[in-house]
Amino acid sequence: MADGQRDAADKSDPAGGPLPARFADRAALADFLAEAFPEAAARDGRLAGTEGGRAAAEACLAAVDPMAYGRTRNHLDGAVTRLSPYIRHGVLSLAEVRDRALALVDKPGEARKLIFELAWRDYWRRVYAEIGEAGVWTDREPYKTGWAATDYARELPAEIPAGETGLVCIDSFAEELAETGYLHNHARMYVAAYVVHWRRVAWQAGAAWFLLHLLDGDPASNNLSWQWVASTFGSKPYIWNRENLEKYSDGRFCRVCPHYGRCPFEGSYAALAAHLFPYRGAEA
């Protein structure tokens, strides 16, 4: 930390007061914040590469390609925007992103997929406005898995956030989340389904883990998406299989996974559902 900043920090009242509005560089800012907020640094002491602020947000917005997005967004290497931390903190508005997307296409329908996804965020925010903080942490509806809420463990097994399950896909996603503060939407769905349906852990434990790391962490989009995967805010649980992961990752995890061919995600959707939800009645 530069001397000037050190002085300003030392002079500031530990209980509160002015903070410097300029830092020599990112490392100086991080050092300063780690000292000023030791509890936050103890929760997660890593730094992500994504830079905050309007200029960085505009650079990200300039790279948006709505047509490529529409074609490839489900693929883990697809042309997703990575705008979420900027949208989450109001550095960019959903309207601005929509307007930019429309300006880049001949017909509005060519930006359909992107605008549809932006609407998800608007929807979750509106639900949050209605049900509040306690509401987003509470099951909106019963699980549709055949299991009762009490069948789900309250704590996240330590090996999941530590990236030590032995499953290359899940461990890689856990590492990427902690390292970058970001996961592709499909990866979030894979991980959430693994936590809730394969490990039978209450979605709240997984949601809290994500919030600790995601730069876009949001009580509305995060918790309600976890509930959607869990089926407490949706008509059926979301599950996936190895074939689906291989398709959307070009097999990069499976190729090097020692569990290939006998992993917990092996099999048809019907077979996996029968195994994961043995007490659920006949599929509606």
Add this chain to the structure above:
Amino acid sequence: MSGNTLIWAHDDMLGPHQPPFRATPEAPCVVVLDPAVVAARLYGLKRLVFVTECALALPNLRLRKGETVAQVLAVADELGCARVATVTTPCPQLSGFMDALAGRIELERMAPDPFVIPRRKLDLKRFMRFWKKVEDVAFLPTHRQG
């Protein structure tokens, strides 16, 4: 007017194009890193750095640490601002700070820029029900909303 206004930019409005910045571009702004918010939102260091970088890019910034309401009032007092402007949010914690501020100083709560201005009554039971009600307007640029 702007000489008299302090913009309180909270966690959900850390961009320089938010309505209060457009309304009073010369106004000073305050961002408070509040340990209560940091704890409630489970922020770790990487998030705190990101949020602070967003704040540091705002114009005419006063960055503070401490209890939000007390710090906003302290900055308003220091700069002789009789009025605070901010943006509404669904976050109950931040809305609570707004209620507390409103009892102490003139507070203008501006609406955020809407994504859609629905023309029909919304149904929030499921996303697809919501989407059916807003699909027509979602594809209109902002200047054609409303």
